[in-house]
Amino acid sequence: MQRNLPWMLAALFAALTVYLAPVHAHAERVRDLGQFQGVRSNQLTGYGIVVGLPGTGDDNLEYLTQAMKGVSGRMGLTLPAGVAPGLKNAAAVMVTADLPAFAKPGQRIDVTVSTIGKAKSLRGGALIITPLYGADGQIYAMAQGNLAVGGLGISANDGSKLTVNIPTVGRIAEGASVERAVATGFDSQQTLRWNLFAADFLTASRVRDAINQRMPGTASVEDGVTLALTLPIESNTRASVMAAIEMIEIQPAETPARVIVNSRTGTVVINSAVRLAPAAISHGKLTVRVDEDPMVVQPAPFSRGQTAIEPNSDISAEEESRAVALFQPGASLSQVVDALNLLGVTPSDLVAILEALKQAGALKAEMVVI
Template sequence: MLLALAVLAVPSLAHAERIRDLGTFQGVRSNQLTGYGVVVGLNGSGDDNLEYVTYAMKGVSGRMGLNLPINISPNLKNTAAVMITADLPAFTKPGQRIDITVSAIGKATSLRGGSLVLAPMYGADGKIYAMAQGNLAVGGLGVTAKDGSQLSVNVPTVGRVAEGATVERAVETGFETSDVLRWNLFTADFLTAQRVRDAINRHWPGMAAADDAVSVSLHLPPGADTRSGIMAAIEMLDVTPAEAPAKVIVNSRTGTVVINSAVRLSPAAVSHGKLVVRIDEKRNVSQPGPFSNGRTVVTPNSQISASEETAHIALLPKGASLSRIVDALNLLGVTPSDLVAILEALKQAGSLKAEMVVI
């Protein structure tokens, strides 16, 4: 792990990145769709007479003109109730098709070989945006024997249908009519937002204004064609983002420690060594002499030894960079758990100038 940190410690020069890699335009995003449906054609791996599946199947058959009697409960081993999810990309128009994911929500053990019956998909506003239907492609496999033994490969209760939904309604983004469009950074930073604003204003004076550490307002001329051309050009502008704040990330579950290049140290000396105490317990049998009135007893025999590894001391000068920190830790020969303890001690001593995040 320390070798990996040493590789990361190689100093890197600031480089420019495209604006499209630093953020995105507000409203130009995907929208989540959800729906409830029924998968039919399963080979005995369905929900089997669950009440809500029965109602759902009666509703499906009713849409087809077949009304089942109220007192009839059909055998539904070949049917499963499912939840349908999909992402509706920005600017998707009616008639285009999108991929969907189908997941069992009942007792079904596998969706392999099933077909999704036509089902509506709703947006967050409760309106229908797509209609889903198609044959499922399931990557998992589940097998159950009569004695109760089971074999499962991957997840057989989740499948996908490529281009399984047809878009029926477009999401209104205000792209053509809005007076102001906003571009948002993925990571909030005042300096980066100002540099994005300056880069845009150098090509289109007065067009951009920084609202805060995330948003840059753009005053674009009306017209979809004009705006599309300007936004395409803006996305390709090069901007040098501000250096990330100094952070040390510690994963307490795996012992992984990541230190970014902005971390600096005040003068500090670190000593690291190990004390090992070993206790061996043995039992000795003591026999009495011949013709004596003594008895056989067991006596304990304890052996205690202690060893201490030679402690190394590493001096970290003022403003030490990541490469110096890694060199010092390599000299100490620390393990990941020791590294976490050393970093926490440096933080408490006021020497580590960075935010320490434990996940």
């Protein structure tokens, strides 16, 4: 037993060392912190017509009527001049899609179809072939197909209506065929740029150091967002290097201290970087109550008086007594939450307290109101 004692003590010391070692924040992959410039999706938009609706279309909407005449003309059918066709089975729609990076002609992408007029529902409709344009005005895809609509709209003769979800928006899975590829510069530029999702000089410097440690002389910082990467021009080697860079793990910088206040919903979010200087908070609630109990006054019998209402008001004020919360220097997020819960504050009161702490110089954080 005594011979094994040193080994047992050594094992116990090693276990305590591991247990008591400081816990570092989780490392992030480079691909989760940013992306290569040009390797992104592009938005496409088009104007089209959905037909085959069971009387839930746009009726005689002027721009829909003109579009239908144009479609009929392409099919070799001439509509009578001066006659507006009944179009309750058709609807004018906007078609949108995202063109992925490196999408090639012939590949299929999903499209979303939304009404722009008075159509009640797109359920059961089919989209007529529609060109999809990019920001440069060029056609990048052609869309057509039957819509899948998750919403439902029902109306009765007495005017009552029932709507479930959104029946005026539909989707066509793989409803568009790519006709043109977008140039990304992946195979033509000697220097590629990698951009952070959020600007941070410390994180950019750590990404540069991690890349140069594995591939010396590859990365340099241009600003708080962008790194310039000198990569081999040959496509096969470049792709392998980019894949390796994306899988490098680094320790990102701590986010700036922020308090986010949603003025519409009353939601308050405080991140873990928020710290407080020494401060004491006392939050009281004053309630003023006014009770009105008017009395009806009757005149004496056989008198010429009139019945009247005599006001009778009762005013009372009550102020709740609350404890005082004291924050020590460098109070953390958990201490702030515990103290504010002790005071029993509502979201609106919390915003007022945080604003007062900011004015007093005790709140070391940026307040963002959205």
